[in-house]
Amino acid sequence: MERGYVATSVDDIVGRVQVARGTFYLYFPDKRALLAALVDGFFERISLAIRSIDLSPQAAPPLVQLRDNLERLCDLALGEPKLMKILLYDVPGLDAELDAKLRQFYAALRIYLEESLEEGQRIGLVRSGDRALMVALGIGALKEIFLTAASDTNAPRTATEITDEILRFFSSGLLARAEPE
Amino acid sequence: MERGYVATSVDDIVGRVQVARGTFYLYFPDKRALLAALVDGFFERISLAIRSIDLSPQAAPPLVQLRDNLERLCDLALGEPKLMKILLYDVPGLDAELDAKLRQFYAALRIYLEESLEEGQRIGLVRSGDRALMVALGIGALKEIFLTAASDTNAPRTATEITDEILRFFSSGLLARAEPE
Amino acid sequence: MERGYVATSVDDIVGRVQVARGTFYLYFPDKRALLAALVDGFFERISLAIRSIDLSPQAAPPLVQLRDNLERLCDLALGEPKLMKILLYDVPGLDAELDAKLRQFYAALRIYLEESLEEGQRIGLVRSGDRALMVALGIGALKEIFLTAASDTNAPRTATEITDEILRFFSSGLLARAEPE
C-alpha cells in the first residue's frame, strides 16, 4: 500500500508483521499469492455487496434497491480505502496472472450488468442505448468515484453524499435538462 | 506494451530496436525515463485534444464544441490503443515518480474541469451538484470507455458511436426519464 | 533412492514415513546422519560377506572360498540394488563427512586385499605384479559389475552367472591365451 507491490520486498512484508522470512512462505506459496489472496477476498466482499434487484411487487422499489447497492459499495470503499486503492489503481498491469483475475471478474460483472440493463430497458426503467458502452461508462464512473473517495483525505464525503451524487449522475447525467419550450 | 513495464527488460527494448545496450542510456538516463517520455508525449496529445469551450456568440454552440472535444479524444484512443492502455491501465501504481506525474496531470485536469463545470452551471448548461464528485464520475466514465475502446477488438465501435453514447450519458444518465404525470 | 540425496528434503522423508518433522530429529541428529546410518549398515553387511580365506588343509580349496565370497557379494548387490546404487553411485562426492567414511572403508579394504594378494603370491595362487594397482583394478571391476547388476533391469543376470564371469576375469583376464607354438 505504501511503496507499491513491485517495490515492496518480502523482507519488507515480514519485517512489518514481525515474522520470519520462511513463515511467509508457510502461508503463501509466492509473493504474488499474497496479493492474489487480497484481491480474491476483496472481490468476494464486492460481490456480496451487489444484490440482484427484486422486481416482484412486494419488494422495495427498484431505485431504492439500486441505491442500497451503491451505498453498500460506497461503505466498502470508505471502509477499506487501502484495499480499494490497490484493487483499482495498483493491481492492473502488474502481473499476467493477476490481470487475468481482474479480467475475469470484470467480464462477469459486465455480463451481469448488461443483462440487468436489458431487463431494465424492457420494463422501462433504463433508457435505450448501446448496453455494452453504457455498462463501460457506468463502471468507469463508479471505479473513479470509489477510488477518489478512498484516496481523497482532505475533503471527505460521506457514503450518503457520494451515493446521492452517483444516483443523480445515473438518472440525469451532468448536463442541465433542456427547458421544454 | 506486450509484457508490461516491469517484465520488460532494457535488453528486450534494445533487442527489439536493434541497438546496443549502452545506446539506450545515451538517450534516456533511466529505464523509467523511456516510459516517462511516452507518458509525457501522450499527455501532451491529450491536452491538445481538449480545447476550452468558447462561449462567445459567434462560436459554435457549446454542446457542439463539447462533442468535438470528446470525438478528438475518441480518435486518440482508437488511434493509439496501446499507448492508451499503458496510460490508463499499466502505469498507475508502477512507480512513485510516474505516479506523481499522473497525479499532477489529473489534478490539473480536475481543476480545469471543475472550473468549467462551475461556468457551465452559471450559464445553465450544467446541472447543479457536487462539482468534485461530478468531475470524478465524468472522468471515470471517459477513462473506462476509452480503455474499453482501445482494448476491445471483437466488437469495435466507431469514434462517432462512442461519442454519441458518451453525450447521451452526460446529458441523460442511464435511467429513463420519469414520466411527468 | 528416487531423487538423490541432495534433492530429497527432510520433508520428503518424513512425508513418506508419515512422521512429523521433529520426530526425524529425535532419531537422527542430522539429515546426513540418516544416510550415514544407511551407509554404515551396508558396509557392515558387505564386511560380513567377505570372509578371510582359510588356507588350512581341512578347509575348502581357496578358489572355492573366493567364489563363495564373490557370490555372497553378488547376492547382496542383487538383493539390495537401491542401497548398492546409492553406495557406489550417489554417495561419492556428496559430502565431506560421508566421503571420509568411504575413504576409510576402502582404505581398510585395500590394505586387507593387498595383504591377501601378498599371501596369495607367496603360496603361488596369485600372479606377481604391483599389488596396489592389482587391488585397484579388481575393486573397480567388482564395483562396476555390482552396480551394473543392481541397475540393469532389462537383461538381468543371476548371481551365479555374474560370479562365474568375475572368476573367469580374475583368472584369465579378457584376452585369449596366446597359443603355444
Next chain:
Amino acid sequence: MERGYVATSVDDIVGRVQVARGTFYLYFPDKRALLAALVDGFFERISLAIRSIDLSPQAAPPLVQLRDNLERLCDLALGEPKLMKILLYDVPGLDAELDAKLRQFYAALRIYLEESLEEGQRIGLVRSGDRALMVALGIGALKEIFLTAASDTNAPRTATEITDEILRFFSSGLLARAEPE
C-alpha cells in the same frame, strides 16, 4: 574440486576467478552448466584418446594399438587428475541432467566396446564369455585405476607402469596360471 559441486556456491566460483557475479551468468546459463561444460569437454578428450583398432595387415599389431589407447587414457588421467576425479567420483548422482549425460556416454562406450569384443572374439584375440559383463568388468577396472592414479599422491605410478599393469590384468587376470600337469 575442493568442496564438491553442491557445497560450492557461485559466489565461491566468481570469488576465485575474480569476476563479478553477473559475469558468470554471461557465460553460463546455470550453475550446473559450468559443470556440464567441464564434463562435455572432458568426454570429448576421452573420446579422442580412444581410437578404433585397425586390423589391416599393414597396421601395428592389435595389442600394441590397445596399449596405445590405454596409455593415452593414462596420460589423460595423470594430466588432469582433478577433472578425472570430478568425472568419476563427484558427478555421478549429482543431478538428473548430468546423470543423463553420463548414462549416454557410457551407453555409447559400452556398445562400442561390446562390438569390439565381438570382433576380437571372432578373430581369436578375445576369449569367449558374456560380453556385456566383460565390458562392465573392464570399464570398472579402468575407472578405478584411473581414479586411483588421479587421486593417489603419495605413491604415484607412471603412465607406463599403470598401462603395463592394466595389460597384464586384461591378458591374464589376477590369478596365477594353473600349472599344466
Next chain:
DNA sequence: TATGAATGAGTATTCATTCAT
C-alpha cells in the same frame, strides 16, 4: 555516437533445524 562486456546490488525462495506444546 555507438558498443557490449562487465558489474554487483538486490530479491525471491528453500529447507535443515529448533522448541514450545
Next chain:
DNA sequence: CATGAATGAATACTCATTCAT
C-alpha cells in the same frame, strides 16, 4: 515420545547501469 509451526541463514539468479574502447 511426538508434533509441526516458526525460524533465518544461505544461495541462485536477474537486470539496470557503467565505461573503456
